[in-house]
Amino acid sequence: MTKGEITRQRIIAEAAPIFNQRGFEGASMQDIMQATGLEKGGLYRHFSSKEELAVEAFQYALDRSIRLKLPLVPPGISAVDHLCLLVEHFVASKSSLPGGCPLMNTAIDSDDGNPALRDLARKGIQNWQTRLIAIVDAGLKRGEIRKGTASRRIANTIIATLEGALMITRIEGRSAALQDAQESLIDMLRQLAPAPSQPSGLHKS
């Protein structure tokens, strides 16, 4: 990396928590000058606009968040166990940077606002959906998930419930809502396994 690229990366890393906490409108170039110790001219040497910096900062925050929220997956794990592991890891893992989930923040911040940020939020949700749908579809193929299960419904329900619970958790200042969401999602996911072909009662007692 050139010296210029290193400075650019540092600005992005230092602007990310500011945009994540205050939103696109709420974060001023003044705030970012203060955090980075750079003059306005110095910032604009690396970014043509506040929007360009915000887009890079959001992408940085999202990448960090994904790295933290994605668990190590043991090989040969079943689709249902994989989905449960994702949910549990999401609930257990710390926030990647101050201000809460960058995806939710940017989605809510940009839904009536900045189109470049809205596109990024849309892609972030799409990637998450695609990842979850692939796990459900693989499970359907391997017979680990009941035939007829709508993979998109499972993906959307997991994302919605976790993100909504994170919002409640942040506003309540306690993790009860995330714990509750986890329990309900694990309940739902455990039921995706096909019913055993013989009633298990026959083998017991």
Add this chain to the structure above:
Amino acid sequence: MTKGEITRQRIIAEAAPIFNQRGFEGASMQDIMQATGLEKGGLYRHFSSKEELAVEAFQYALDRSIRLKLPLVPPGISAVDHLCLLVEHFVASKSSLPGGCPLMNTAIDSDDGNPALRDLARKGIQNWQTRLIAIVDAGLKRGEIRKGTASRRIANTIIATLEGALMITRIEGRSAALQDAQESLIDMLRQLAPAPSQPSGLHKS
């Protein structure tokens, strides 16, 4: 109402969609002057600060939203049917004002920001939880809901899933996520009814 009170109410109603779309930081007094046709002095005659106006505007938006999102409930309805009706009505009803759910917007906007708005968002979530918990608890008492069901978990799961799905729906520009959330929640709620004491197979065929 005095003429002053009428003007005050009109300002609140006209400021509410602006705050709901742009957030507390993003909405400027300039925007509100433009929407109301009042000068700065005129606005500050009715509200001591932008914060005071934002708090009133959020309360107005939330009241409107609750009125729209709460269905008429037929008398004698079971707890499970009541919860299903609430979910279906939430999904089917239109947004109360531009900018999406005021509760979610204010929660995300204020979680690192304005304490007065954060308190209002916290109270909004608390009221919703209290309402849902009361329905589950009444159902438990009447034997319509399985013993041991954690009413707070049901309440938090409903709120989280609906709010998260609304976020996805707004960013995707299509209602798939809300439809998916509804289906998953109705599935969960139908399972809250106690198992029939005799296997229903005995009475059939």
